[in-house]
Amino acid sequence: MARVDKIMKVLLSVSVVLALVLSLSLAGCKGTETTATTAAETTASATTAVEETAAAGETTAAEEIASEPVTIEFWSCRNIGEPMQVLDDQFISEYMAENPNVTINATYLGRDSMTKIRTALAGGGTIPDLVDHSFTEQVGALLKDEKLLLNLNDLMQTNAYDQDVPFKDTFNPGTIELWTEKLGGTYMIPYYMYTSLWWYDQALFDQIGITEVPTTWDAFLNVCQTIKDSGKAAPIAIDPGEGDYCSFYFYWLTTRLLGNGKLLAATMDETGASWDDPGFLNAAQKIRELIDKEYFIKDYQGYVWPAGQIDWATGKSAMLLMGSWIGVEIRDNLPETFKVAAFQFPTVDGKGNINNNELHETGFGILKDSPHPEVAFDFIKYCLTAAGERRICDLGAASPVIKGVTSANYQFITDILAKTEESHMPHDNMQAENPEFWTQVYVPNVMGLVNGELMPDEFITKMKEGTVSFWANK
Amino acid sequence: MRKKISILWFLVPVTILYLGFFMYPVINSIFVSFFNWSGFSSNMVFEGIGNYRELFNDPLFQLTMKNTAIYMFFGGILTFILALIFVFIFNNGIRFKKFFRAVIFLPNIIALIALVTIWNFIYNPNFGLINGILRAIGLDILTRPWTAPNRAIWAVLVATVWIHAGFYTIILLSGAEKIPPYYYEASGLDGANRYQKFFKITMPLIWEELRIAVTLWLITSVKMFEFIYAFGSSGYPSEKIWTGTVYMYILSFGKRTVIYRLGYASALAVILLIIIMITTAVTSRIFRRQAIEY
Numbered sequence: 159m160a161r162v163d164k165i166m167k168v169l170l171s172v173s174v175v176l177a178l179v180l181s182l183s184l185a186g187c188k189g190t191e192t193t194a195t196t197a198a199e200t201t202a203s204a205t206t207a208v209e210e211t212a213a214a215g216e217t218t219a220a221e222e223i224a225s226e227p228v229t230i231e232f233w234s235c236r237n238i239g240e241p242m243q244v245l246d247d248q249f250i251s252e253y254m255a256e257n258p259n260v261t262i263n264a265t266y267l268g269r270d271s272m273t274k275i276r277t278a279l280a281g282g283g284t285i286p287d288l289v290d291h292s293f294t295e296q297v298g299a300l301l302k303d304e305k306l307l308l309n310l311n312d313l314m315q316t317n318a319y320d321q322d323v324p325f326k327d328t329f330n331p332g333t334i335e336l337w338t339e340k341l342g343g344t345y346m347i348p349y350y351m352y353t354s355l356w357w358y359d360q361a362l363f364d365q366i367g368i369t370e371v372p373t374t375w376d377a378f379l380n381v382c383q384t385i386k387d388s389g390k391a392a393p394i395a396i397d398p399g400e401g402d403y404c405s406f407y408f409y410w411l412t413t414r415l416l417g418n419g420k421l422l423a424a425t426m427d428e429t430g431a432s433w434d435d436p437g438f439l440n441a442a443q444k445i446r447e448l449i450d451k452e453y454f455i456k457d458y459q460g461y462v463w464p465a466g467q468i469d470w471a472t473g474k475s476a477m478l479l480m481g482s483w484i485g486v487e488i489r490d491n492l493p494e495t496f497k498v499a500a501f502q503f504p505t506v507d508g509k510g511n512i513n514n515n516e517l518h519e520t521g522f523g524i525l526k527d528s529p530h531p532e533v534a535f536d537f538i539k540y541c542l543t544a545a546g547e548r549r550i551c552d553l554g555a556a557s558p559v560i561k562g563v564t565s566a567n568y569q570f571i572t573d574i575l576a577k578t579e580e581s582h583m584p585h586d587n588m589q590a591e592n593p594e595f596w597t598q599v600y601v602p603n604v605m606g607l608v609n610g611e612l613m614p615d616e617f618i619t620k621m622k623e624g625t626v627s628f629w630a631n632k
Numbered sequence: 633m634r635k636k637i638s639i640l641w642f643l644v645p646v647t648i649l650y651l652g653f654f655m656y657p658v659i660n661s662i663f664v665s666f667f668n669w670s671g672f673s674s675n676m677v678f679e680g681i682g683n684y685r686e687l688f689n690d691p692l693f694q695l696t697m698k699n700t701a702i703y704m705f706f707g708g709i710l711t712f713i714l715a716l717i718f719v720f721i722f723n724n725g726i727r728f729k730k731f732f733r734a735v736i737f738l739p740n741i742i743a744l745i746a747l748v749t750i751w752n753f754i755y756n757p758n759f760g761l762i763n764g765i766l767r768a769i770g771l772d773i774l775t776r777p778w779t780a781p782n783r784a785i786w787a788v789l790v791a792t793v794w795i796h797a798g799f800y801t802i803i804l805l806s807g808a809e810k811i812p813p814y815y816y817e818a819s820g821l822d823g824a825n826r827y828q829k830f831f832k833i834t835m836p837l838i839w840e841e842l843r844i845a846v847t848l849w850l851i852t853s854v855k856m857f858e859f860i861y862a863f864g865s866s867g868y869p870s871e872k873i874w875t876g877t878v879y880m881y882i883l884s885f886g887k888r889t890v891i892y893r894l895g896y897a898s899a900l901a902v903i904l905l906i907i908i909m910i911t912t913a914v915t916s917r918i919f920r921r922q923a924i925e926y
Contacts (some may be wrong), residue, residue: 273885276672276892298890304673399779399870402888457757460777462863465756474758593889597882598692602871609781624691631686 223536224259230534232264233278233286235271235295241486241553248549253540260533272299279306279525287528288537293337293346293519294583297590300523301345307523308531309343319539328542332581333559336517347538348521349547350556353575354406354584355500357470357478363499366390366476371501373512375414375444378504382453385476392455394448395475396608397466401601402585404608406479407448409585410503411441414510421586424621425595428629433622442607442614444506449610459609471496479503481518481584485555485568502574514580519559599624658905664898671884671894683899692871693900696879699785703875704853704911707789707796711849712842714797719804719838720830733805736798748862751791755779784872788863795859796852800845807841808834843919850911854904857881876904 232250236243243266250262265286267274272295278285289296300306314326314334326334326344333351338344356371356378363369366388372378382393397403412421416437424432432438448454455475458466464487470478471488473496478484485498492498502512522541524534540546547560555568557575565572588596603620606612612620665683669676687693718736722729739747754761755778763775778787815833824832835842857877871879883897 269888270885272890273892280672295888295890299892303670457775457777457780459780459782460755460757462752462755462779465758469758589889593886594891594893596889597886597891598690602692605781605870611781627689627691631689 223257223533224530227259227261228530228533229261229263230288230530230537231284231286232262232288232290232534232537233271233275234264234266234289235269235291236266237268238266242550245549245553249537249541249546253537256540257536260537262537272296275299285527286525287530288522288524288534290349290522291520293348293521294587294590296346296523297337297341298593300525301341302590305345306526307345308526308528309345310347310524310535311343313532313535314344316535316539318543319536320543320545325539325542328544328561329559330561332517332578333519336519336581336583346519346521346523347542348519348559349542350520350550351559351575352482352518352520352556353516353571354410354479354481354518355502355571355574357480357484357498357500358476359473360497360499361495362391362473362476371499372504373502374504374508375506379447379451382448382451382477386451386453391473391476392469393453393476395455395466395470395478396458397461397463398458398605398609399461400463401596401605403463403466403480404605405585405601407445407608408441408604409588410479410516411444411506412438413514413582413586414503414506415441417510418514418580418582419586422588422591425588425592425600425625427625430622430626433618433625438621439614439618440507442617445607446610446614449608482555482557482568482571485571486553489554489567498568500568500570500574511580513577514582515575515578516584517575517578517581518584520556521559595625595628599628661898661901664895665902667895668893669895670892672892676895679895683896684903686896687899687903692874692879693876695871696874696876699873700854700856700875700907702785703789703792703856704850707792707853708846708849710789710793711797711800712846714793715800715804715845716835718797718801719808719834720826722801722805723808723830723834724826733802736801738798739795740799744858745862747791747795748859751787751863755787781870781872784870788860788873791863792856792859796849800849803845803848804838804841807838811837839919839921843915846919847912847915850915851908854908854911876900880904 232246234243234246236246246264246266250264254260254262269291271289272291275286275289276299289300291299296307315324317323318325318328321328329348333348334344336348337346358371366385368381368384370377372381385391385393409421416435420432420435420437424435424438427433455461455466455469461469466475467478467480467484467488468491469475471491473493482500502515505512522538524531524538528534541550542560544560544563547558547563548565550556551558551563551565552567555571556565557572558565583590585596588600599621603612603617603624606620607614607617664676666679666681667676668679668682722733726732753759757763757775757777760778762778766772766774776783811834815837816829819829819833854875855877856875860873860875860878861881863873874882880897880900883891883893883900886892
């Protein structure tokens, strides 16, 4: 009996240990993302395929796209609760009501969705049909090394959701073509456009007596000095802990001084000799000038995002060089007296075209292996009717990509972009075309420059040495 | 002998689980570190020690190793000084001991993102707690941007010491509370004061707990990730505060700027593993001595 008791005790102990190890292991193997998904069941029947509809010249709006039940997996970069996510859910519900054979399962993964999508593609489990993100990130994750997105050239020829015109002709000129040449085809469909501008409070400018926005760098410095002398606010707000936000200053200055593509080309030059171009040193010196003249708000070096943009929104700083997403981020936090306005990055030393604007697109992509690309594309077309685009752009400060659409908010951004004569990608497209260099060499040094740790000549030396060393290491 | 063999059979399932879920990923990481591989495709190119060679020439790797060393040594010294002070106070009979013990352990049970938010507020140069107090007492001259690049790592260090000191206090206290009181009584009769009792009795007798705590700290400091990754921004924090683990994550998965170099990141992981193994071996050697039983 005692022997049996002993055996039972041993068995019990081992079972407890095994159960603990198993539960810990299973907890560690969490598997697929648990972010919220939305779905609805559908029933019903029949229809017309996209090709037949296009051939008949009929719109797809009133007819269902799928002849039998189809499920589309949409993995979005949105976070639960953000305005675009709420709108996405509305689009999905409306589309499914019009197309009862289609079920769209939306999974909101947040801004690092691209990593999760690549993991799913490598893992062989459920893969998405439809994704969205900034084009820079989609290119970096899904198109740079191998084309994981579907070429949409053929589908773009099909009619728009609610019009008898090819879908591609509903877009503002230049919006689809922005990436087409680089990629050798259309792989992504934009749903809005951002740009970066100098944002300011018109009411504050009126108080200080600034009646004209600066269009040259010297005029910009005069505006900074006027604001500083007024004592009402610091001239410039910044969140210097963000690499992108520090890069805005340097990349815009080099784009004006040297033209599009020169910064990227310098990062690709294995000899490092491109950094000897005096334009780069000039750009770095102009940033140093802002620091020496104390145009950045006091103690900005210790700011942790979003402290800088909060200072701007609350009137402690007058101007903020920022992407137009700021219009969404601060929309609910502005005082009533705040009159949001923005001006373009000025020309510098007589160089650069003020209507050479940054175009930063965000939009959809369809995975190459999607079993129902035409259905996913039909949903895209639904979102990008003129009415849909208006709803997207009314959320914040995005500019519409669809012809004839005006935004209820920040129309001045659309007006600025409408004057575009030349265009370039944010940060000279370095994040998409040279992401390792961006992380390992460029961002640490440009943050050092903007934070005042590196003098201009030190910055150029470090960039040159870093470029040589980076490529030698490859 | 038969009994021992029959017991061993019960260890087989656990061993299989351990090998599958712990040892296999480690061995696989070492294998992957010799390849140029994104982690997301089938294209693995053998590099030999190429990733390691690149790593030692990578200025960011050098910076993260320096940062890891700062967290490990300075963080460890400050954490254990604080923990030992707490042990000294608790051992000398403080009222409401359980309450204070719970308070100092509190940071270990609060969600890390909440702690990051708290410390971001504390360090804010405009309305933060530190600068606010300094201004309130007329010491404006001492206000600073505490998270400026040249001092960000020290700001994070202070926060991590605050977070971890309580945990190590509990470990050391568990040893201190086992010490029989007659040791203190006898030394008191010989005229020892409380400080002498602490250094001559308490410290030697919690040596084993100290060894365990120091080993745990060394591992924790090398693996430090969550607080640092969350501290700073919506993107990822300034590289001034990165540890090797943060850099490893960014190389593997990125966040906004996609890099996807799992092979290279695995080489970094192997280096971190070697660092942990060496430091724990050295610690065991330093703390080795004859066991004291009482």
